[in-house]
Amino acid sequence: MTIATFPPEPKPDQGRSRYFGFCTDAKVIGIQYIVTAFFFFLIGGLLAMVIRGELITPQSDLVDRAVYNGIYTMHGTIMLFLFIFPVLNGLNNLLIPTMIGAPDMAFPRLNAVAFWLVPIFGFLLMASFFVPGGPAYSGWWSYPPVSIQNPLGHLINGQGMWITAVALSGVSSIMGAINFVTTILRMRAPGMTLFRMPVFCWTALAAQSLQLIGLPALTGGAIMLLMDLTFGTSFYRPEGGGDPVLYQHFFWFYSHPAVYVIILPVFGVFSELFPVYSRKPLFGYLYVALASFIIVGLGLIVWVHHMFPSGVAQWMRNLFMVTTMLIAVPTGVKVFAWLGTLWGGKLRLTTPMLFCLGGLFNFVFAGITGIMLATVPVDIHVSNTYFVVGHFHYVIYGAAVMGIFAAIYHWFPKFIGRMPYEGLGKLHFLLTFIGANLNFLPMHPLGLMGMPRRVSSYDPEFTFWNVVASLGAFLLGVSIIPFLLNMLSAWIRGPKATHNPWNAIGLEWLLPSPPPEDNFGEDVPTVISRPYGYGSGQPLVEHQDEIERRLELMEASA
Amino acid sequence: MTTTTLPQPGAPAEHEEHPKHNLTGFIIFLCSESVIFLAFFSGYALLKTSALNWLPEGVEGLEWQTPLVNTIVLVSSSGTIALAEYFKNREKMLLFRGFWLMSMAMGAYFLYGQAVEWSGLRFGFTSGTFGGTFYLLTGFHGLHVATGILLMGLMLIKSFIPGNYQGGEQGVQATSLFWHFVDVIWIILFLLIYVWQ
């Protein structure tokens, strides 16, 4: 037998111009997603700096109160819809096809359209800063009745643009989800059964299923909100017989699962990276994979925990308290599996590994405050305080964003073909980890003391913790500098990466770095074992030795 | 070890059947789309059960006989489209086109009936939550009917491309699935709006 064309000759014509146009290659789209997401990350981050700058003193002295409302609304909206979701879809685009041995996504054109919607609704959201009345100011959740006020009476207003942008983001995400699910279900390499699939693909499948089930509910709710705002219907207007709490149901039916859409792929990243950097198989692969779907099932029936103070019936509070706490079980299974993987392993503290460990630490902390928030009496006590803000920033920044950084450092060599610098990476990690904890930990005592969220001035007794939090936030702002420096300089002149610089096991590491346009093309290797065979010496695919020898020859001759 | 061979270039690898994924993707889309309707239905039920004055002043209720006729027409079109698909699979293109066109006409009749009904109603979109949900549900569904008719028109035109419908063409299958979906949604809608008064 022979391997006829693999690995293929590198094509010199893959110019950088492909990154600026309508390209249907998932690897290009993945990078487009990630770069676009970080562009908006900087804008959202800048807004966060303004917020923390305002809160460093008890008086409202930096920005106008009305402007402040717009700023935190846009900060949340940008970070979720224009940073986290796009950056994760970027990772999905890069990793899913290469991990399962597919040449591309199932629907490459749909994929490109889904991406190009992101800058479009991003632009729409940014434009809302410049319309009369300014951007939406009703918080990232846009609860009515605040969100159905249109005091200036303009047809085009910040809130209307916000709703349209969020609906477009939903359309884009649904397109993406259809693509990812179809690709994972239908385009796996020969021999790669579902239970031989890397955990990242399991978590992506779970997260994208949640998008498909949850997002339409939000879209439906948003359509009704837009009609109330624009055409004078009264779905959520109590004076017309409507019910504002109905919107909360629609919103949280999606937006609670949205947390899992964000965190599940990060669980996937943890599950991929811990085995690599501790040289041990993933502990309890089967349970880690299946726990993702238990989280999906439970995640769909917990949304009312956001509405405990909204006048819902007591039986509903009790029920949703229990379901929320049950989620700790599958999540706990995963945490123990990761600890089991690390236990007794030969740990290599590379930048991606440090980000994983830091992210896991923060996640466990967020899990504990999550259980506290699930408890009805505690929740009602701290509802709408900084405790909640602290909790979800630990989840989103502390765990998810750190996991995303881990993924970027880990797979950068694969898709860019160059190595990022370890020194800058470790500096980035240190600043991020310290900054995040310094920023978000003080929010918990503040919340317990009773400081409400979404205020630009506060009682002077809250000053100390607010100053600490602001300093942490500025540290986080600074932490982006070594990251950007690292990415840019490594991209331009970093040392060339071999096909498998971390000595990892997975189909993507059997491709050249960067992979050719159609990945394995026709010569998809046949998978013969489960992933994460670290230390077992067992090959992942047929003819692995030959594939690796060819890759090494190619690298030696380059 | 050496007895197995890797697929040679040009040999049919699993990934080559890209168009085969279209139907999978479309079914996933339909499942997702049904959640929007589910959201509207549950919103309708919630608003209705908790309303103090559900019907706007001067409105007694909805007339249901004519909508029932519409319903029967729409639901039977699910049968005619299935027949059309049956004949397409047997390559009887004339019968396929006939039944296909008939389903389109039945869909168009349904839309016409709905337009007539709308124009005769004494409440508007902003007449409380009753008016809002009524027009939202029927309008959103009507949009799907119109989309279905457009899709069917497209498939009809494509059927005149020689050889186009021999083999892997999934557009007909997807369109007919979409049409059944629109019908099922309407049945639930009819029960919710006209029967449960």
Ligand SMILES: [Cu+2]
């Ligand atoms: Cu939640």
